[in-house]
Amino acid sequence: MHYQTGFLNHFATEAVEGALPEGRNSPQRPAFGLYAEQFSTTAFTAPRVENRRSWLYRMRPTTAHGAFRPYNGARHLAAPDGSHTTPNRLRWDPLPMPESTVDFVDGIVTFGGNGDPSTSGIGIHLYAANATMDTRAFQNSDGEMLIVPQEGDLRIVTELGRMEISPGHIALIPAGMRFRVEIDGPVRGYVCENFGAPFRLPDLGPIGANGLANPRDFQTPVAWFEDRDEDFEIVQKFNGKLWTTTIDHSPFDVVAWHGNSAPYRYDLARFNTMNTVSFDHPDPSIFTVLTSPSDTPGTANCDFVIFPPRWMVGEDTFRPPWFHRNVMSEFMGLIHGVYDAKEGGGFVPGGASLHNQFNGHGPDADSTRKAMEVDLKPTKIEDTLAFMFESRAIIQTTDFAMNGGTLQPDYDACWEGFEKAKLPK
Template sequence: MAATTETPFTGASAKGPFTTTPSATDPYTYQVGFGNRFATEALPHALPQGCNTPQKCKYDLFSEQLNGTPFISPRASLLHAWFYRIRPSVAHKPFKKMPKNPDLEATFSPLNPNVDFTPQDLGWSKFELPQQSESVDFVQGLKTIAGYGDPTLKEGIAVHIYLANTPMKKKSFCNNDGDMLILPQEGRLDIQTEFGKMMVRPGELVVIQAGIRFTVGLPDGVGRGYIQEIYGAHYELPELGPIGSNGMALPRDFEIPVASFEVDQSTWEMVVKLAGELFVYEQDHTPYDVVAWHGNYAPYKYAMEKFISSATVDRDQSDPSIYCVLTAKSKIPGVSLSDFLVFTPKWCVTRNTFRPPYYHRNVATELMGMMYGQWAGSATQLEPGGLTYEPSYMPHGESYSRWKEATTVDLQPQRIGEGAMAFMMHISAHMGLTKFALERSGTLQPIPEDTWDGFHASFLNHLEEAKSGLESCK
């Protein structure tokens, strides 16, 4: 019998870097990886090789750099991107100042009469969408809830909500005050940026950094959600410490747009936010004419259900920092400007442990919201589309009935948070609340005077035992 000769299998080579596949709810393609340096082109050879500013770019494009950090920042923290676009951004009409939005704030000094500080914990029910008779887009629907610091000092934070019922049309927005972490709660956001397009659904977050232009469409007809805006810093992944190489938010799960451009010579309205004020100018072409770009200063999105929770698997409980998705540094070494935490379904298996959140007084201010589902806590009224506020150093915790149940129940492995997603902004400073939040929102919950009534000091049932114990110590 003649011997057969098998042809060895030599494998195949990838045709390009990994990109995601479009779906029925998200028609766009994304690159992946947090903090990577990307290179993407919508036309072949649009990216120059070996330099950033050739004498003449392919297709007669204009080269333009966007910096997110100073030129002389350490290489490890340097953030910038190079655009190759049909027209440079500088080609526009003069600025005009827009009328003041009374619900938008950026400065949170006690001297600002539109801001109040209070040690009282508070809650807001679901913020109401605009009436159908109104036409409100993303920019018009921005409303500030709380914050601290000042963008002119490049230190601080602002928390907003957005309430919209119409897409932005021939209109672009650029926030020069800080990076925006946007959390849709109702309705997807179809976001077009200079870097490309992103579809962001409830359960996902999107970060659009300072200086980046974007337009928000509403494919589901309405949009409600939360925004955390940071001044003078950028979001980073938290350190993993003893968790090791993997866990929490994985860098490969962050999605970044690919280059996408349009040829449009109609009039566009460009809105810029600076120190909380809005300015506008016109230009005779679309801002979304970037044919190619490269760099590491780019918007990104992340599906929060992909978060990998760590857990205590024997006794006691961990601090909520183990739920941190993104963090931003303050100017104080070792102190975060804000930690953004997400709470997704998990198993609770601890033994001989008080499983609900322990009673505590925290140096950080906690602002908590919800995407969907039900919150198990009984001492706060948190619902999807609403907020709770627990100020720095003030005590908070569960009701007496919840405490009694948690200290007597038979502890078994338990799946908690199924079908729910909540988040917390863990902010390292005192937060000023706006007049909109305290007076005009229409959703501020009344403060019940009897919430903490009925706490029985069970220690009083053990006075004789305590007395005997003291006697035995003599």
């Protein structure tokens, strides 16, 4: 598969030579009888620097379908109503792999979220699947989807081309874009559904021009299409619910496209980690890959933050994440290895934890003792990759999250065993 590089560049790509119009012959008479269709994920009048739209040249317009009807086949988006939300710190074991045949759409289960699709907010989901999607596509009209694989490779076929992602990569599907997920075996991972402003790269401020995620490392697929005249099911998420309809051809029939509203993938190993070389522990904001800004400057609707392998170099400091209470709510996942603030066990790859706003959390007792006693030499943290979906609002939990069988009943126990400080008399 081939890719174009750069974050939100204006791309132009065609799968058949001559399919992409040039100059005045667009869009009245596209070549080969193709249909021109604009795909907009921001308002037409959004500032140029924020405007996202692409022109698609496809074999049939997307208007050709019957009425949608409710779809009840998936656990996806059992939207939280607040009745299961507590101030307690929560931690979950990984989702078990399905015993029956389950594809990506039916394998998604909602753990929490906030806001709603008509305003802003996020949905947080985990997925476990063992079957590929073929004559089926998914369209999320409520928000863009940030997919974080933890186990197994995904081949994501979108209207604008194909992407392959493995654990250690992420993929983003714009709101409203149809896609299917092909797999060769069991897969598991995480999804952040973003109802707010589209994810973008964070500003670098005093860091300067270089650091964190670099635009050149984001990859967008080139045009690819399939010409299949057979029934395809379209499952659409709209206003928090799932709907379905059937069309008589593949929805992946875009022969050429140009624009800057497109799916992309990113290899997290390319992240340029910044850190301290003197004292104090820097805030986790220095690990931000992507951010969805809110209407409050400096406060995100959602930040996607990673904790990758890195050197720890600093004097007179507590090196793991410190104890804190945060105005932001934090949902964490672990892709592989051991998270340096939870070396005492319990937080395992494929699992998750939630620390809602202003509820104290930090390293467990074992990790704290080790960090306070260790000789502060330069140390490299290796074989680990954790991440966080961080939001300004409380993350409401679902019934499945609280009663679905993966919630650990003893998470609070990891903070037992701290000795009381001994003050001089």
